[in-house]
Amino acid sequence: MAAAVSKQRYAGIPSNYIFILYIRAIKRPKNQFGILAEASTVLMEITIKRPDDWHVHLRDGIMLAAVLPHTARQFARAVIMPNLTPPITTADMAADYRWRILQILPDEVAERGFQPLMTCYLTDETKPADVEQGYLDGVFTAVKLYPANATTNSALGVTDIAGRAMVFEIMQELGMPLLMHGEVTDPDIDIFDREAVFIERVLAPLRLDFPDLKIVLEHATTKDAIDFVRSNRENTAATITAHHLFINRTDIFEGGINPHRYCLPIAKRENHRQALRQAVASGDACFFLGTDTAPHTMGTKETACGCAGIFTAPVALELYAQVFDEEGALDKMEAFTSLNGPAFYGLEPNETTVTLIKESWTAPDRIGIDDGQSVLSFMAGESLDWQLKE
Ligand code: DOR
Ligand code: ZN
Numbered sequence: 001m002a003a004a005v006s007k008q009r010y011a012g013i014p015s016n017y018i019f020i021l022y023i024r025a026i027k028r029p030k031n032q033f034g035i036l037a038e039a040s041t042v043l044m045e046i047t048i049k050r051p052d053d054w055h056v057h058l059r060d061g062i063m064l065a066a067v068l069p070h071t072a073r074q075f076a077r078a079v080i081m082p083n084l085t086p087p088i089t090t091a092d093m094a095a096d097y098r099w100r101i102l103q104i105l106p107d108e109v110a111e112r113g114f115q116p117l118m119t120c121y122l123t124d125e126t127k128p129a130d131v132e133q134g135y136l137d138g139v140f141t142a143v144k145l146y147p148a149n150a151t152t153n154s155a156l157g158v159t160d161i162a163g164r165a166m167v168f169e170i171m172q173e174l175g176m177p178l179l180m181h182g183e184v185t186d187p188d189i190d191i192f193d194r195e196a197v198f199i200e201r202v203l204a205p206l207r208l209d210f211p212d213l214k215i216v217l218e219h220a221t222t223k224d225a226i227d228f229v230r231s232n233r234e235n236t237a238a239t240i241t242a243h244h245l246f247i248n249r250t251d252i253f254e255g256g257i258n259p260h261r262y263c264l265p266i267a268k269r270e271n272h273r274q275a276l277r278q279a280v281a282s283g284d285a286c287f288f289l290g291t292d293t294a295p296h297t298m299g300t301k302e303t304a305c306g307c308a309g310i311f312t313a314p315v316a317l318e319l320y321a322q323v324f325d326e327e328g329a330l331d332k333m334e335a336f337t338s339l340n341g342p343a344f345y346g347l348e349p350n351e352t353t354v355t356l357i358k359e360s361w362t363a364p365d366r367i368g369i370d371d372g373q374s375v376l377s378f379m380a381g382e383s384l385d386w387q388l389k390e
Helices: 002-006 061-074 091-103 107-112 128-136 162-174 191-209 223-231 249-253 270-282 313-326 330-345
Strands: 020-026 041-049 053-056 077-080 115-121 140-145 178-180 215-217 236-240 287-289 353-362 366-368 374-376 383-388
Touching: 041 330, 053 061, 053 287, 061 091, 061 107, 061 313, 061 366, 061 374, 077 091, 091 115, 091 128, 128 140, 128 162, 140 162, 162 191, 191 215, 191 223, 215 223, 223 236, 223 270, 236 270, 236 330, 270 287, 270 313, 270 330, 287 330, 313 330, 313 353, 313 383
Parallel strands: 053 077, 077 115, 115 140, 140 178, 178 215, 215 236, 236 287
Antiparallel strands: 020 041, 041 353, 353 383, 366 374
């Protein structure tokens, strides 16, 4: 896989860490001759403020029960996507959904606290007053814009984005973020160009029309997206997934077509993946963590017309750590995972911390669901460099 390309190891461990970093030598047990059985192994640990995931698909029912512990294990807060069937279009629906999530939190997580931040699925019918009330009541954190039919469960998304101006107006006044699935749906546009064309045709004009609206371009996959966000950074940000940092479009076909590497926006050429890696490694405030972890059962992935979505929740934070390590930028990890997102949303960073340790482990394979089906984890069965210390 493409990720193996940039192994920089510890060449330039920076001295100005903003989090606690310490290297320790672990002595292996002595053998019967009193000699160290193996050479000392150097382990590395990083402790950072507990991260948040600013883009998560938890689904509902037994799927929710199966996947929630994986996200809740790592993150303090998560922005919950509303593309259920039916979609979460009202504050009442969002409040009920939030309750269902909190109900089934594992005990140890419930004690520590996990906060689902709810989103409103924007449709052609959404009323500005309902969005405003949901926000003021503390139910909605943000609005999610899916261009109609752009991706999974987006059939009821927006057909006329310019026609939603009244909603954007009120959001701008409130300081409420608009989260965008940034792809055009025109079938004549090549699937690999849909994000770049969206930026040109939709995002750029919207940015000019609503200069104070907080916009998050979700799951950025192109250098075009990175450049656009950087040059409009005051009120524009992008989330970047773990999987887009690891795979490029060639990897989808490595050894045969691999439906578990299919997601939307689809992974792009290697130069785009490198631009994403540089963006996260920069620690710039306009980029933050959003996994877009999107579980689908094996049956709905491995079929003639497989669903889009990559399930990264069991390995997400560990993969991001690997990227920062490989890019020689561990000192920037906390900004990307734990500081930039809250700052953009106008929230405080978390007070608690997590520790990751550089020690290889094997990523889980399938996550079972109560009905006997299962979901395949990204990187299933592969050796990963970093693990979360529980
Ligand atoms: O790959 C994706 N899967 N992209 C999306 O935008 C939606 C998601 C899902 O809900 O499965
Ligand atoms: Zn998503």
